[in-house]
Amino acid sequence: MRLAAPSAIALSLLLTACGESEAPPVASLDFQKQLQTQLIKAKPGEVIEIPAGTWQLDRSLSLKVSGVTLRGAGMDQTILNFKGQKSGAEGLLVDASDFTIEDLALEDTKGDALKVVGGQNIIIRRVRTEWTNGPATENGAYGIYPVQTENVLIDGVVVIGASDAGIYVGQSRNVVVRNSRAERNVAGIEIENTIGADVYDNVATGNTGGILVFNMPNLPQPGHTTRVYRNKVEGNNHKNFGHKGTPVASVPAGSGVLVNSNDKVEIFDNDIGDHRTANVIVSSYFSTGYTDLSTTDDFDPYPEAIHIHGNRFGPGGDSPDNFELKALRLAKFGLNGRLPDILWDGYVNPEKLVDGNLPVELAICIDNGEAGIVNVDGPGGYKNISTDIEPHRCELPRLPAVQLRAALAEVGE
Amino acid sequence: MKYTWLLIAAVLLGACEQARTPLYLPSSEDYPQKLSAWGVLQQRDGQLQPVEGVQPYDLNTPLFTDYAHKLRTVWMPQGSHARYAETRFDYPVGSVLSKTFYYPVDAEGRLLRIEQHSAEAVVLKRVRLIETRILLHQEQGWVALPYVWDEAQREATLEWAGASFDLQLHDEAGEVLSVDYQVPDANQCAGCHEEQVGKGLQPLGPKARHLNKDFAYADGAANQLQHWQKIGFLQGMPADMASVPRNALWSAPREGESLEQQARSYLDANCSHCHNPEGPGRTSGLYLDPATPLGIAYGLCKQPVAAGKGSGDRLVDIHPGAPEKSVLSFRLHSTDPSIMMPELGRSTSHREGLEVIDRWIASLDGEC
Numbered sequence: 001m002r003l004a005a006p007s008a009i010a011l012s013l014l015l016t017a018c019g020e021s022e023a024p025p026v027a028s029l030d031f032q033k034q035l036q037t038q039l040i041k042a043k044p045g046e047v048i049e050i051p052a053g054t055w056q057l058d059r060s061l062s063l064k065v066s067g068v069t070l071r072g073a074g075m076d077q078t079i080l081n082f083k084g085q086k087s088g089a090e091g092l093l094v095d096a097s098d099f100t101i102e103d104l105a106l107e108d109t110k111g112d113a114l115k116v117v118g119g120q121n122i123i124i125r126r127v128r129t130e131w132t133n134g135p136a137t138e139n140g141a142y143g144i145y146p147v148q149t150e151n152v153l154i155d156g157v158v159v160i161g162a163s164d165a166g167i168y169v170g171q172s173r174n175v176v177v178r179n180s181r182a183e184r185n186v187a188g189i190e191i192e193n194t195i196g197a198d199v200y201d202n203v204a205t206g207n208t209g210g211i212l213v214f215n216m217p218n219l220p221q222p223g224h225t226t227r228v229y230r231n232k233v234e235g236n237n238h239k240n241f242g243h244k245g246t247p248v249a250s251v252p253a254g255s256g257v258l259v260n261s262n263d264k265v266e267i268f269d270n271d272i273g274d275h276r277t278a279n280v281i282v283s284s285y286f287s288t289g290y291t292d293l294s295t296t297d298d299f300d301p302y303p304e305a306i307h308i309h310g311n312r313f314g315p316g317g318d319s320p321d322n323f324e325l326k327a328l329r330l331a332k333f334g335l336n337g338r339l340p341d342i343l344w345d346g347y348v349n350p351e352k353l354v355d356g357n358l359p360v361e362l363a364i365c366i367d368n369g370e371a372g373i374v375n376v377d378g379p380g381g382y383k384n385i386s387t388d389i390e391p392h393r394c395e396l397p398r399l400p401a402v403q404l405r406a407a408l409a410e411v412g413e
Numbered sequence: 414m415k416y417t418w419l420l421i422a423a424v425l426l427g428a429c430e431q432a433r434t435p436l437y438l439p440s441s442e443d444y445p446q447k448l449s450a451w452g453v454l455q456q457r458d459g460q461l462q463p464v465e466g467v468q469p470y471d472l473n474t475p476l477f478t479d480y481a482h483k484l485r486t487v488w489m490p491q492g493s494h495a496r497y498a499e500t501r502f503d504y505p506v507g508s509v510l511s512k513t514f515y516y517p518v519d520a521e522g523r524l525l526r527i528e529q530h531s532a533e534a535v536v537l538k539r540v541r542l543i544e545t546r547i548l549l550h551q552e553q554g555w556v557a558l559p560y561v562w563d564e565a566q567r568e569a570t571l572e573w574a575g576a577s578f579d580l581q582l583h584d585e586a587g588e589v590l591s592v593d594y595q596v597p598d599a600n601q602c603a604g605c606h607e608e609q610v611g612k613g614l615q616p617l618g619p620k621a622r623h624l625n626k627d628f629a630y631a632d633g634a635a636n637q638l639q640h641w642q643k644i645g646f647l648q649g650m651p652a653d654m655a656s657v658p659r660n661a662l663w664s665a666p667r668e669g670e671s672l673e674q675q676a677r678s679y680l681d682a683n684c685s686h687c688h689n690p691e692g693p694g695r696t697s698g699l700y701l702d703p704a705t706p707l708g709i710a711y712g713l714c715k716q717p718v719a720a721g722k723g724s725g726d727r728l729v730d731i732h733p734g735a736p737e738k739s740v741l742s743f744r745l746h747s748t749d750p751s752i753m754m755p756e757l758g759r760s761t762s763h764r765e766g767l768e769v770i771d772r773w774i775a776s777l778d779g780e781c
Contacts, residue, residue, distance in 0.1 A: 289728075293714045
């Protein structure tokens with residue numbers, strides 16, 4: 001089904017005129033109504049094509065029918081712009097399976113741009129989500145946000161300006177994020193409470209933190225098994241413009257790859273550099289400022305089985321965005337010194353220690369040439385700083401690649 | 414030829430008019446374009462009222478919807494009944510629920526912001542009708558259909574994609590409140606009514622704990638559940654009314670209904686359809702349903718998960734003793750679509766509701 005193209009042209013002309021005079025955007029109400037009605041009445045297998053043009057919308061779109069494809073004419077041709085949005089917490093909310101969205105842009109949504117909740121077999125490719133005013137605290141939280149989904153392919157997307165994470169995969173299983181670009185968000189790409197994620201061939205730059213692998217407490221599913229490889233993670237030094245209370249609020253500006261409370265994370269073959277706090281940070285929930293009154297007993301706050309190998313590290317650690325770390329750098333590494341590439345807050349689960357050491361299968365293992373680690377001794381109040389790499393000279397089994405379900409792999413490969 | 418058809422149609426319509434039985438639609442997707450075709454509500458003697466056999470009802474603590482008043486009705490096909498259960502009733506196929514949203518108007522036709530009083534019918538001259546939502550139980554599940562009233566207030570038309578209205582509400586103090594009223598689209602209806610994800614839509618209001626109250630029926634006040642039982646709408650009620658759950662009565666709590674009960678009833682009616690372990694808000698890990706005890710899962714000292722700017726720079730959902738440090742209070746206060754909770758159904762904040770919630774949070778002891 002194709003929406004009428006001529007009105008698109010007429011409308012985009014009209015919108016251009018409005019833009020020039022700085023008048024508030026006028027919603028393309030007929031377009032909006034037509035598209036939302038199509039989404040409501042869609043049948044499985046249907047392809048809804050949205051023609052090229054800039055379409056102004058003032059309320060959320062939503063889809064609840066499985067097996068639907070939403071297709072534009074290109075991420076710079078078909079633009080759904082939500083500036084002045086009056087209702088709805090996202091641009092497009094999808095609660096369906098076997099969903100594909102491709103070749104369009106969602107701009108300037110009040111809240112999240114694209115949220116997919118609870119579906120299986122989701123393909124999001126060549127989609128752009130952007131806040132066109134650039135990074136700002138009042139921007140929406142997430143660009144591309146699948147949550148509690150399974151078998152998800154995010155491929156060739158561009159995410160810019162999110163006040164939380166550009167790509168945010170939450171509480172999901174079997175996810176691939178690749179060939180994508182995350183720029184000037186608080187977090188570029190964030191994998192949270194997810195089991196089985198491959199993040200590769202992406203570019204994360206200009207964010208506060210480049211790629212995050214987090215576990216949050218009080219959720220039904222703790223995450224593990226994430227591979228971060230062959231990415232370019234460079235120059236993520238943007239001032240943190242997130243909101244207190246959110247998981248990303250504790251991310252120091254200048255973080256390359258950041259693991260928090262997550263287990264079984266393999267970081268390899270990436271180009272990671274130019275991060276003023278650290279190229280890689282491994283930390284526990286204790287470093288985010290919450291007490292155990294905020295976590296249920298079954299939450300595991302310790303990052304375990306973290307494997308860092310074969311990355312190419314650029315400069316970093318020269319001007320950390322954290323008072324304790326600043327002082328520590330000065331004291332330990334001197335005025336012109338820098339922190340090592342890998343920063344660890346030093347929390348280990350005391351119940352799992354054997355003779356005072358963490359068993360190797362739970363350790364942070366580093367096989368990365370000259371790259372060093374600093375244990376900043378969070379539990380001891382930043383007193384016993386150590387740069388001893390010996391406890392980290394170990395190897396962990398390589399993690400398996402994510403196997404997307406056949407149908408998904410076919411279109412993906 | 415044409416004339417004959419018209420005549421037949423007129424006779425048929427006349428017949429329907431006479432019978433005044435609501436439409437029984439157990440399976441077809443051929444939903445009426447006009448509300449009147451449902452035969453649930455009628456305009457008579459200057460009133461919008463349920464047709465005979467259709468029961469009006471109201472709720473202990475209702476959902477806030479931009480100060481709109483609501484006329485709710487329920488109908489079940491002849492000879493069928495709902496089956497009682499503590500959490501949600503099992504309604505028979507063919508059941509039709511309706512909810513008409515309207516505002517009272519003054520002599521000059523200005524919309525008023527005043528407290529709702531329960532009513533069996535609506536005097537048309539004194540109100541502006543906005544929309545009527547139909548919830549229909551079919552063999553394949555419940556279907557939600559939004560109908561929008563015309564300016565003449567004669568008829569409402571099915572609008573799958575919803576609608577919006579700029580309204581001005583006047584209160585007694587002369588204050589004017591602007592409302593950006595949003596009639597939900599059919600998906601948005603489902604966004605709230607699918608309170609257990611993957612299990613289809615469900616009625617939200619007509620449950621034991623919400624219905625367990627008196628209603629001023631034409632022939633005298635009676636407990637709604639007992640009335641339903643009496644007229645054959647409900648079977649399986651416990652013999653002992655004390656074992657039937659009951660939410661606090663909004664704005665006029667019954668004796669012994671504590672502040673906490675009032676607050677929890679409010680959060681139940683306004684939040685728990687999403688924020689329950691099986692609801693669309695489950696991804697947050699925040700559960701505001703009656704079964705969840707007051708602990709981390711109910712928001713106490715709980716860090717928000719994916720609130721984004723909804724956190725309002727506050728660290729936890731409920732900070733005991735401090736509404737000003739609580740995300741819950743921040744999001745209920747807000748009218749920004751990307752911050753506010755509930756996400757849909759309001760463009761203004763509910764002062765009276767917030768007053769109760771904030772007073773309750775302030776009354777809690779403890780630290781985070």
